[in-house]
Amino acid sequence: MTVQEGSRVSAGVTFAARLYFDNITHTFGNGSATLRGISLAAEPGEVLCLLGPSGSGKTTLLRIAAGIEAQTTGRVLLNDKEIAGPSVFLPPEQRSIGLVFQDFALFPHLTILDNVRFGLTALSREEAKREAMIALSRVGLDTYAGAYPHILSGGEQQRVALARAIAPRPAVLLMDEPFSGLDSRLKDAVRAETLDILRRSRATAIVVTHDAEEAMRMGDRIALLKDGRLKQVGRAEELYQKPADLFVAGFFSELNVFETRVQAGSAETPVGRVAAPGFADGQKVTVAVRMSGFDVGEAEGEMQARVLSRRYLGVVELLDLAVPGADTPVRARVRCGALSSQARDIFLSLRRSDVLVFETRAENA
Structure with a gap:
């Protein structure tokens, strides 16, 4: 059975709020720290993506905001009102904060309408039904209010979970x-x-992800975490073009x-000499070249390379290249058709905009 979209309403959820994490730390009973002094604000009406690898602390920070977990030290403030801190800890139901779980957490024995109105316990039955129908209209599934979750696709179930979260009109x-x-084929559309629903609802949103492209697609800003520390916060182009260190760039x-x-303001690498402004002569640096940072061809060029392997991915090819002076193969992502199918000995030129230079630190090694 194919679920068709119902009409969508465009009314907002509520006035957007500012959520602020003030020097949040979190430590497990065994003494291991999951969060180390996180200070971060989600501004009114923005979509803030918490990005990082597994174990970076992003889900713990979300649970602290929701009131499911208590921080060890620090405060959480909603519109400058402390909702969690040394002297106060509001339970989840008093925070005006909605939560969409990773697995959607829909009740299979309840209709879609009943799933959405499940948390509206403070309202009368009729008021709860009306608010739930409004929420379902916002996600385009009001015509299936009487159906059960098993008939929905994964993307539609995600929209029901979103409707349930916005039904109480959270800040x-x-x-x-x-x-x-x-x-993976559904992800882009969903x-x-x-994102469209979030924009129309006007709620402040914090989205946890480990996928950098997803964070760039969704977030007004991105907060990148590593080992419980905040590495960098900013717009997608800021983190991409001006990463704070090698971890962020990678x-x-x-x-x-x-x-x-560095020698005389530049650094010599197997793929060419690159500018290194701001570094002293003799200083150790780490030069990072994006895989997309190479132009390739079979005519005479800047430097020679030999194709060790190539993988066809449709729009692009991935190349492993032997380059004189490089201890390991150089990897390049190039446009399909840039090389003939039999190309072996080729030439590279470096695209300087895809070169980043960092001070060499222990974490870079």
Whole structure:
């Protein structure tokens, strides 16, 4: 059975709120720290993506915001009102914060309408039904209010979970890896639908993800975490173009990394000499070149390389290249058709905009 979309209403959920994490730390009973002094604000009406690898602390931070978990130290403030801190800890139902779980958590024995109105316990039955129908209209599924979750696709179930979260008209909406259970072919469409719903509802939203592209697609800003620390916060283009360190750069791009030293304002690498402004002569630096940072051809060019392997991906090809002076193969992502099918000995030129230079630190090694 195919579910058709119902009409959608465009009314907002509520006035957007500012959610602020003030120097949040979290430690388990065994003494291991999951969050180390996180100070971060989700501004009114924005979509803030918490990005990071597994174990970085992003889901713990979300649970602290929701009131499911208590921080060890620090405060959580909603519109400058403390909702969790040394002297106060509001339970989840008093925070005006909605939560969309990773697995949607729909009750299979309840209709879609009853799933959505499940948390509206403070309202009368008729008021709860009206609010639930409004929420279902916002996600385009009001015509299936009497159906059961098993007839819905994964993307439609995600929209029901979203409707349930926005039905109480929360000031802040939290979403924990909301698209991880979806088929990869559905993700783009469901993400776009969800972002549209968030924009129309005008709620402040915090979305947890480990996928950098997903964060760039959805977030007004991105907060990147590693080992419980906040590495960098900013718009997608800021984190991509001006990463704070090698970890940030590597989270948004696949990199070729070379260790070298600065001489006369530049650094010599196997793929060419690159500018290194702001570094002292003799200083150790790490040069990172994005895989997309190479132009390739079979005519005479800047430097020679030999094709070791190539993988066809449709729009692009992935190349492993032997380059004189490089200890390991250089990896390149190039447009399909840039090389003939039999090309073996080729030439490279470096695209300087895809080169990043960092001070060499222990974490870069």
